[in-house]
Amino acid sequence: MTTGPGVRLDHSGPVATVTLSRPDVLNAQTPDMWRALSDFSRNLPGEVRVVVVRGEGRAFSAGLDLSVANASGPGSFAELATLPEQECADRIAAFQAAFTWLHRPDIISVAAVQGHAIGAGFQLALACDLRVLAEDARLSMAEVTLGLVPDLAGTGRLVDLVGYARALEICATGRRMDAAEADRLGLATLVVPTAELDGAVRDLTAALLANSRDAVVEIKALLAGAARRTPEQQQRAEREAQVRRLRDLAGTGE
Structure with a gap:
C-alpha cells in the first residue's frame, strides 16, 4: 500500500485501487492530494490492468476543499491569483496531471461512485474510462457557483459523453443530477443499488481482465x-x- 495526504493506493496483481480517504469531509480534494495522485501514476506497477477509483465513507468526493482554497497558503485561490500568468497555468497543468493519467492507454480506469461527486469529484469520475454509480450518487459540475470554470480535464470528457448542448447546460447551471439522469445521459456504465456497488465493480473488473x-x-x-x-x-x-x-x-x- 502507498499512501499520500488524503489518498492511498492498494495494489493486488492486475488491479490497483485508488481510495480518497478523507471521509470526515466527504473526501474533499486538495492540491496535496493531486500531487499524491500524480505520484501514484508514476509508480504504478507494470502488471496493473485495471485501476478502480473510489471514495471512503458515504461520498465519492464533495469536490475542492474550500477551507484550503479560501486560505492564504500554497494552492489557495489567493496564492494562485498572485502568480505570473504562465506560472499559474503551469500550476493548473500539474493539477490536471492527477486526473489525466487515468486516460492512459495501457489501463482501464473505473470510478465507483456513491453519494456526492461534486466539482472536482465529478471531474475525477469523468477522468475514468467507466463509471459505476450507486443509486444514491449525486453529480454536479459546480465550479460556476464559485465563479470558476472546470479545469481538471473534465470539459472535453463531458462533451464526448453527453454532447455540447447538454454539457453547456450542466456546467453553466452547476445543477445536481441523480444517478438515474446520469444513466439516461450516458454518464454511467452501470447504476446499482448502493449496497451492491462493491460487488458490481468487482464483477466488471473481472470481466475486463478475462480477455487478452x-x-x-x-x-x-x-x-x-x-x-x-x-x-x-x-x-x-x-x-x-x-x-x-x-x-x-x-x-x-x-
Whole structure:
C-alpha cells in the first residue's frame, strides 16, 4: 500500500485501487492530494490492468476543499491569483496531471461512485474510462457557483459523453443530477443499488481482465480516437491494429 495526504493506493496483481480517504469531509480534494495522485501514476506497477477509483465513507468526493482554497497558503485561490500568468497555468497543468493519467492507454480506469461527486469529484469520475454509480450518487459540475470554470480535464470528457448542448447546460447551471439522469445521459456504465456497488465493480473488473490485455489495449486505442478520425482513418486504424494482433497471435510480430 502507498499512501499520500488524503489518498492511498492498494495494489493486488492486475488491479490497483485508488481510495480518497478523507471521509470526515466527504473526501474533499486538495492540491496535496493531486500531487499524491500524480505520484501514484508514476509508480504504478507494470502488471496493473485495471485501476478502480473510489471514495471512503458515504461520498465519492464533495469536490475542492474550500477551507484550503479560501486560505492564504500554497494552492489557495489567493496564492494562485498572485502568480505570473504562465506560472499559474503551469500550476493548473500539474493539477490536471492527477486526473489525466487515468486516460492512459495501457489501463482501464473505473470510478465507483456513491453519494456526492461534486466539482472536482465529478471531474475525477469523468477522468475514468467507466463509471459505476450507486443509486444514491449525486453529480454536479459546480465550479460556476464559485465563479470558476472546470479545469481538471473534465470539459472535453463531458462533451464526448453527453454532447455540447447538454454539457453547456450542466456546467453553466452547476445543477445536481441523480444517478438515474446520469444513466439516461450516458454518464454511467452501470447504476446499482448502493449496497451492491462493491460487488458490481468487482464483477466488471473481472470481466475486463478475462480477455487478452493486448487486445483490450488495441480496442481502447481504436475507440478513444474514433471521434477524431475520419471514417477512412478509423478503418485504416482497425486494419493496422488487426494486423498487429494476427501477427502477435501467430508469433510473427516484432
